[in-house]
Amino acid sequence: MQATPHPAQRIRIVLVGTQHPGNIGAAARAMKTMGLARLALVAPQRFPHADAEAMAAGAADVLEGAERHDDLAAAVADCGLVLGCTARDRRIALEQQAPREAAARAVEAAGEAIEVALVFGRERTGLENAELQLCHAAVHIPADPGYSSLNLAAAVQVLAYELRLALLARAGTVAAGAAPRAEPPASHAEMEGFFAQLAETLDAIDFHKGRTPEAAMHKLRRLFLRCRPDAREVRLLRGVLADAQRMARLADGRGE
Numbered sequence: 001m002q003a004t005p006h007p008a009q010r011i012r013i014v015l016v017g018t019q020h021p022g023n024i025g026a027a028a029r030a031m032k033t034m035g036l037a038r039l040a041l042v043a044p045q046r047f048p049h050a051d052a053e054a055m056a057a058g059a060a061d062v063l064e065g066a067e068r069h070d071d072l073a074a075a076v077a078d079c080g081l082v083l084g085c086t087a088r089d090r091r092i093a094l095e096q097q098a099p100r101e102a103a104a105r106a107v108e109a110a111g112e113a114i115e116v117a118l119v120f121g122r123e124r125t126g127l128e129n130a131e132l133q134l135c136h137a138a139v140h141i142p143a144d145p146g147y148s149s150l151n152l153a154a155a156v157q158v159l160a161y162e163l164r165l166a167l168l169a170r171a172g173t174v175a176a177g178a179a180p181r182a183e184p185p186a187s188h189a190e191m192e193g194f195f196a197q198l199a200e201t202l203d204a205i206d207f208h209k210g211r212t213p214e215a216a217m218h219k220l221r222r223l224f225l226r227c228r229p230d231a232r233e234v235r236l237l238r239g240v241l242a243d244a245q246r247m248a249r250l251a252d253g254r255g256e
Contacts, residue, residue, distance in 0.1 A: 006165055007110035011186060012038035012067075014075050016131060017122040021046045026056030026153030027120075028062035034160035035167065039066040039076045040117070055153075065128050070118065072131050073192065078116035080185035081106065082227070084135035085155060087148060093222065095137040102139040104160035107170050114184045117158055122153050133218070134188065136225045183230035194234050194241075195221060201241045204248040 013031055018024050024047055028039055039062050041047060048063075056063050069075040077080045083102050097105065106116045119135060120128035122158070132138065132243065141158055143150055150158075187196075199217055202208060229237065 005060045005113075007107055007245075008035055008163075009038070010110040010114065011036060011106055011116045011163060012040050013160070014040040014042060014072070014117050014119040014243075015152070015156075016042040016072055016119060016127060017046065017073075017105050018044045018152065019123050021049030021052040022055040024049075024066075024124065025052035025059070025063065026151075027156040027204060028052075028059040028066075029162050030153055030157035032059040032062050034157075034164040035158055036163065037062055037065065038061070038070060042075050044071050046253070053098045058208070072134055073188070075140050076117045076119070077187065077189040077192075078115050079117045079188045081109040081116045082119060082135045083117070083137055083139050084119045084121075084132050084186060085139045085159060086121065086126050086132065087140065087143070087150065087155075093218075094132060095222075095226070097137050097139050099139060099141055099159055099162045100165075103159065103166040104136065105137075106163060107166040111170060112184060118163075120152060121157060122193060123129070124166070128250055133221065134192075136228075139201050168240075183232060184227040186231045186234040187211070190234050191225070191233055194224070194238055197241050197245075198243065199246050201248075 013027065013036060016026060018041065021044070024041065031037065046124060047068075052063060053060060054189060059149060067075070083097070083106060101116075106118065107134075110116050118139070119127065119131070121131065126134075139159065140155060141150060141155060195217070198220065199213065201218070
């Protein structure tokens with residue numbers, strides 16, 4: 001019988017658009033010291049690179065096992081929980097969590113067999129707003145506002161440490177007989193398919209009445225991500241949308 005994966009095996013660290021290869025290696029080292037091994041790289045500027053290997057300092061296996069993706073959506077497509085680490089306030093109103101709170105949430109989800117991603121952005125500019133839109137919540141490290149510039153690998157170390165504490169706490173306090181969630185939340189790819197159909201449906205029924213659709217879609221995304229529907233619930237919602245689209249075609253005289 002196949003062993004159930006440890007929660008740490010369901011947690012990945014995702015680095016987006018990393019400019020300096022040494023930061024990739026240092027992040028891999030930070031992960032390994034805290035028992036994490038899953039690293040995903042989204043469009044790194046220089047990798048593989050000797051600087052990454054040098055800074056990994058014994059975590060070469062983490063580098064060798066790193067996944068490569070062209071964009072963030074692909075890197076988190078199978079995830080049910082995506083947390084974006086950001087140092088700046090953004091116009092996109094995401095739920096804000098401290099590292100300890102985010103780590104506890106991540107470990108709880110991983111313990112329910114949900115794939116989890118903690119996403120870190122570029123050294124200078126962080127995550128773009130479109131990338132934050134793919135996240136369920138934002139994680140902010142409360143550094144001294146007088147000097148809040150935190151190195152990428154240092155930020156990974158902070159979150160990896162909090163994840164380690166949460167994993168150790170879970171190992172020591174797993175409640176007897178506690179049952180995992182019957183159905184895990186829908187994956188990121190399933191949610192994105194739903195959001196695409198939702199946007200099409202809102203257009204078909206003229207919901208926006210000539211107004212720009214972005215604001216409404218941002219709010220609807222946050223609402224459904226907060227609810228965390230499972231795959232069956234998403235299929236039900238998409239069935240409702242399909243019927244709404246069919247009725248819109250009939251009303252427009254286009255028939256079936």
